[in-house]
Amino acid sequence: MLLGDELDAASRHAPDTPALACGDRSWTFTEWNRASLALAARVADSVAPTGRVAVLATNHPTVALALSAVPRAGRVLSMPNWRLHPAEIADVIEDVGAELIIGTADLVDPVMKLLAERGLMPQRWGLFEIDELLGDQPVEQPSPRQPDATAPAPSPTPGDPAWIIHTSGTTGTPKGVVLTHASLLAGATTALFGRPVGPADTYLYPFPLCHVSAHNVLALHLARRPVVLTERFEPALLWEQTRRWGVTMVSLAPTMLAMLLDDPATDSAGRGALRAIGYGASAITPELLTEASQRLGCEFSGGYGMTEASGNAVFLDAAAHRLALHGDARPLTSAGFPGPLTRARITPVPADGPD
Incomplete structure (x- = not known):
């Protein structure tokens, strides 16, 4: 593919x-x-x-x-x-x-x-x-x-x-x-397993497209679901586009989530508007998760990845966050589990440092 x-x-x-x-x-x-x-x-x-x-x-x-x-x-x-x-x-x-x-x-x-x-x-x-x-x-x-060629180049x-x-x-x-084509499509497919997309979901993408997080666009198109693109992240713009297009899913960094909760419009526009929020770039604190859950009423999942991995490769699912919301914060100390197309290995670092 x-x-x-x-x-x-x-x-x-x-x-x-x-x-x-x-x-x-x-x-x-x-x-x-x-x-x-x-x-x-x-x-x-x-x-x-x-x-x-x-x-x-x-x-x-x-x-x-x-x-x-x-x-x-x-x-x-x-x-x-x-x-x-x-x-x-x-x-x-x-x-x-x-x-x-x-x-x-x-x-x-x-x-x-x-x-x-x-x-x-x-x-x-x-x-x-x-x-x-x-x-x-x-x-x-x-x-x-090529401009001077008479035969098509190989696909x-x-x-x-x-x-x-x-x-x-x-x-x-x-x-x-x-x-590569294969690595990006594998990353997008893994994202669909780590953060499942339903048949009625619409996803809002608020990050710069020049980042590897743009693999989320590929993932949603693999699932044949819409992507709502915003030029920048602003709470008021997010809620306006959510109302306009029926957004059910969004990805945010925890700092962006905190900004969303600080916005006065969130209490009137946010409750029940979203089905799920996926976050990355850093861990989420129990306090931020609790406040966000109480005020937004949606599920949360975390993702960890890097450019070299073609996006997120490790996921902390919604069930782990529900445990944290019920008083067991230990799952939040973990990045989660490898996605289905991911192999992960823990390698000890020598006492004198890496080679």
Whole structure:
């Protein structure tokens, strides 16, 4: 299975189900798959097979579209963190050797200036609107090819690179982590086991798409359920989009959950609105869990992962949180259990430190 296959399947089996909503617009899986194929075809016409494409923008529907569209064209997607300094972004783009940058002028212009000073001049495109891509002629299948080639390039395979995400890890210099079609789809599938998605669920994604947490978009599309995309995390915006689109699930960091509880609108808008909240990035305290449960009345689950693991790999399920809410806080001291497609090993660290 390859990135993009999840959209083909969803467009066949749930054609009229919304795939993504943002602001006051939404697109069905039929429309989303068509737009993905159109973007893939445009990329394939402009970038050599296995070439790298950088997307530099805040959360926007086209960024979400690129998650599958660029890899399904046989090209590799790089998503520099737009919050970095332009010089750091230029380092990332130089490191991956991006041939094309897709993004907004406010972020791309200063980076292009720095790249030009280094003798690098990748192509640049602005962000497409989804309706513009839907205006393309329907495409059955993208045809990756070099501009001077007469035969189509080979289609990608599951072991081929799909995304490159730069992460600092424990050092100050970001390093590119290469994630394949197979690893990303395994991570998305594992997320569905760790945080089950029901047939009536709608998921709100409040994190930057340039993070590996974007695998949640793939997971929801594998489950053929809608994703609501917000440009940023704000409690008032979260509740407004929850009402508009019938959101039942959301992912938050515990700090974001605390901000949500601090917002005056939460008591009127939040009680009973959500079925489940998944959290990550840090542990949750018993006090925060208790307050959130009392005021929101939903289930909680935790996830632990890393960029190198293609997302969350270890999960603390809703049953463990119910134990904590009934007075046994011991489960909250654990990250949980490995997901079904995860192997975990505990390795002792020598007294004199790691090698």
